[in-house]
Amino acid sequence: MKTKFLISIFLFAISNLAFAQSSGSHALIGVDVFQGESDELQNMTILIEDGWIKDIFPTGSKALNDTVNKINLTGYYVIPGLIDTHVHMGQKRLPNSPEASREEFKKWIYSGVTSVRDMGGDARLLARENQFIREKKIPGPEIYFCATVGSSDMIAKDLRISRITRGIGSDKAGYVIEAKEDLDISESVSMALDSKVTGLKFYAGVNAKLVKALSDEAHKRGLKSWAHFTVFPDRPIEIVRAGVDVVSHVWGAFWQDQDVDPSKRIPFTHTDFKGARSAIFPDDMSLLNTDSQELQLLFEEMKKRNVIWDLTYVVSNPKTQEIYRKYALAASEAGITFSTGTDYFNDTSQSFPSVFTQIERLVEDGILSTRDAIVSATLNGAKVIGIEKTHGTIEKGKIGNLVVLKKNPVENIMNLREIEFTMKAGEIYHRKSFK
């Protein structure tokens, strides 16, 4: 017994030592720090040890240890690491080409994106890549991912499901849950947990009663509940009342409107793209009315329950974008909390990932102030994933995930692109080394 205890102390000491050596300690001296709601702190020193923010204090007010790596950043600006709350690496790109995926991971981390939430991918591959990233075999952000919950029809026919369960089939994949009446709720959530997911994603064709039963169990076991804003056949407000933490996409809100034909609320799958489109966009878009009483009730319910809207705001069609803008503005006026998911693959011709366009457009279109846009992409993203106790702000005791900028992004949101370096868990990635 005693020997066992001593061995475990010894192993603990070794593992801590290894971690400390690889990460080291850094003092970022003379920086202005973005704090979210309140004004930024000026001329601060941030002390990072073993990957964590050990202290933050006015520069010069405390002595620094000789062994600390001192980085003079006078005139620079620090924000928390950016978070894209809606990516799809695990659905197609990763199963088809790990090499191309790793290029994207690299682009994220060198662009200040320290965490991403993957929304319906192959959990086996995502867990593997995450492990490579953690072991520093490849550069990349922290990857959080989900179990996909869908109707029997979706599980059987959707091409994405067969792709993400290659080699084992959907019935053997703990990260795919078929929404059937006799579902063993506790067993399903256990299997999802075994697949290392952070949340359940309600995709299509799950009724609100089942969404509630699974969400309750997920919450009990420390998982998040994420959903499309509309999970047909039920309406957005019913999905919100079922206890989900986050809803995705602007289009889902359309189906709250009482004027939209309810017979069109069908569980959609991408086996039929036309069907999917008509399920997303009502036939008569002119019926959509952002002043409707129904929509205001939905927003009230979201606010009451602190439900975050992962907008995935930017789309390529200008007409659709204009409708999205109206909904996002109405939600912003109602005080809804947003996160900055993209639902995009990164355009490989661009040197910055698509979350930058997402943040910039929300500001350009008058939906968010620069300050709120940065909070959406940092603290709100952390809340979406459920890691806000350790992520999302620059505070003592939180993880050393941050972005050092040459210019102030509160003055101009385009300054988010003026990156000097990204830090993830105390590890530095210089933008100028990005190739």
Ligand SMILES: [Zn+2]
């Ligand atoms: Zn998506």
